[in-house]
Amino acid sequence: MADSESPKPRTDFIRDMIHADQAAGRNDGWVITRFPPEPNGYLHIGHAKSICLNFGLAEEFGPKARCHLRFDDTNPTKEETEYVDSIEQDVRWLGFDWGEHLYFASDYFEALYGYAMQLIEKGLAYVDDQTPEQIRETRGTLTSPGTDSPFRNRSVEENRDLFARMRAGEFANGAKVLRAKIDMASPNINLRDPVIYRILKAAHHRTGDAWSLYPMYDFAHPLSDAIESITHSLCTLEFEHHRPLYEWLIQNVDGLPGQPYQREFARLNLTYTVMSKRKLLRLVKEGFVNGWDDPRMPTISGLRRRGYTPEAIRVFCKTIGLTKFNAVTDVALLEHALREDLNRRALRAFAVLDPIKVVLENYPEDAEEFIDCVNNPEDEASGTRPVPLCRELFIDRDDFMEEPPPGYHRLRPGGEVRLRYAFCIQCHEVIKDESGRVTELRCTYDDATRHGKKPEGRPKVKGIIHWVSARHAIPAEVRLYDRLFTVEQPDAMEQDFTELLNPESLTVVTTAQLEPSLAEATVAQRYQFERLGYFAVDAVDSKPGALVFNRTVGLKDSWAKQMAKA
């Protein structure tokens, strides 16, 4: 079945594995995955990789396949409903659907408690009275084994009693924990009697104060997977060392509905940004950006507000592949996927960011006309629109130079340039203010050059520029975004990452003048401001009559590149 989003058919070690499982007849052919976010922050483009993987698998391996959305909400001190809502919205926006299969680890608290009790009965878990410090000290180090807790060999009866009383709230936070009884000398620290329950007298966003103890991730995750009959539990590389513990639990707990297994893949790293929730949270809390959905953030909500499309993100996720190699992906790959999508779907429009007034001296004062402009050259069906033109226009300051360098095709004194879709104009006079800043150009237009016509014997006019009728233009604010950081890998530097922020990551342009059709611009519609880039209405700040546009991404600009090299 062809996937129009797919640059090419993809395979990877995960898909190979699943095919092998199916060939071996495991799980009766079912493929059940899950996307398991903790509701303690907003989703970012790295999560999109995991979402596309897990939900993508469910689409590819259907009909005996599905993907669950499960909130891993086992730590009430960090989790909030606000995050649950944003996560659901972001997954849906990316184009995925969990159907009936929305779950919360907190829904399993009772079952998990039962499983813990079962381990106690089997002599595979014990209540430890040591302090956190003592537990840390007796855990050993990376190079030396740990030592047994003095409470390790409590009787089943005593453990059962103590664990029940932990639940009943008889003990203070930190007074006791439940540990799995595995091997304090294991070279894998996760197997040195890991803590599986801690006392935490905190209100949970869903269960309120019903519980005074909560399961740890290492305990809750594999068992939640098993409860949901997950077949393939896919997570990132840093959980690799936890796999033996995952398997230990699946093997040692009886009566589980499923027998999932865990495999790990490399998380996404992107150049010129940071991806850890902790760092993103700092950017928000310390005011370096304006919230989680700041268009400079790599969050899904930030990318959405900036004007990214879900299709572009999905194509990007396919392009980057899936491996166990800890790679750093060039953000240019993301931007390429974006431009490719936007080029196809964006409506073209004229916008002048930094206007210079142009007066067409031979154009009648009271006249006006409408020029037919193509809405999208990539899509004939999108048609044309009439754009008004009169004696006074705005053009962009970048499109005029008094003393241009060689190769400059735009307007200069005495020079000629074509107004896109209209006609050529010639500049006769440059008017400046006291500071020497150009304020107005006196020009004449050539009616014989309409519709791209080139009169005989005249040199071809190479420069084509966009324009807006001064009499009809509507003002707007335009926000220009650049990369958030000045270095490719802020994480790899010795400085604190906040010292590497790009001071020019946001430029607010308040002088923009737009063609009038843009007054009806909608948040959902993407636009290309011709010769400038792709822009989207800001969903938060834009108002009718006070439009705000975000630059999603600029057009490739080989002239700017050439100038930068000079």
Added chain:
RNA sequence: UACCCCGUGGUGUAAUCGGUAACACAACGGAUUUUGGUUCCGUUUUUCUAGGUUCGAGUCCUAGCGGGGUAGCCA
């Protein structure tokens, strides 16, 4: 200096059983173009190192080197 994972152009990935290392991005050059956009054509650059097995190794074996991860009552 313990254990686990990983090393393919500048970047991200692919390569069936061991059989001519390929795709995309980026960069560079050119053509087309009423967007210095798009599109098209072309160019540069690759298997971490050293041995071994083999007619033949990116792939198998050994040793080394390099990178990442791990000592929360976080996930």
